[in-house]
Amino acid sequence: MKLIGSAASPYVRKVRVVMAEKRLDYQFIVEDVWAPDTAISTSNPLGKVPCLVMEGGEAMFDSRVIVEYLDTLSPVGKLIPQQGRERAEVKTWEALADGVMDAGVLWRLEATWTGRADDERSQAWMDRQRGKVVAGIAAMAKGLGDKPFCSGIHLSLSDIAVGCALGWIDLRFPEIEWRAEHPKLVKLMDKLMLRPSFADTRP
Structure with missing residues (x-):
C-alpha cells in the first residue's frame, strides 16, 4: 500500500x-x-x-x-469496536477531534492563504473558528475526565484522533494554551508521546 x-x-x-x-x-x-x-x-x-x-x-x-x-486488516491492536454503543462512542470522539482540526484548518487558511489580501480576511470568521477549536478541546477534557484513555482503559481510535488534533494545534496555534487549562489532556498526550507510533510521526 x-x-x-x-x-x-x-x-x-x-x-x-x-x-x-x-x-x-x-x-x-x-x-x-x-x-x-x-x-x-x-x-x-x-x-x-x-x-x-x-x-x-x-x-x-x-x-x-x-x-x-x-x-480490519489485522487483529493486532483493535482500535474500533465492531458494533453498538462502544463503536458509536469511539466514532464520536473521532468526529470531535476531526471537527477541531477542520475548524483549525479553516482558521489557518483564512489567516494565511496567499490568494487573499490582508484587508480581505475576515476576523469574525477566524474568531468563529477559534471558538470551535477552544470549545472542542474543552469537550475533550470533559469527556476524558479521570479515565486513563478517552474510551475507557485501553488505547483506541478515540485517543489517536485526539492526540493528532492536539499535536497539530501545538504546531499551528501555540497561542492556544490548552495545556495550562486541561492538565488531564496533558497527561494523556504525554502518555501517547511515549508510543513509537506518535513519537515517530510528530510534525
Missing part, C-alpha cells in the same frame, strides 16, 4: 499512527497539494490527503474511511 500525504497534516498523521499500531507495511509518499505541479488529483479527485492507494491501484480517501478499513 502507498499512503499519499503531508507530514504536517493531522489527518495524515492519524492514518500513520493507526498503521504503526496495526503494524502494517506501507510506502509514505509526500505530496504538497498546494503546489502547482501536485499530482494528487490523479488519485483523489477532491485534491486532498490522506489518500491510500491499494496494490491494484485503486484509491481510498478521507482519513475516517481509511482508518476504519485499516483496523
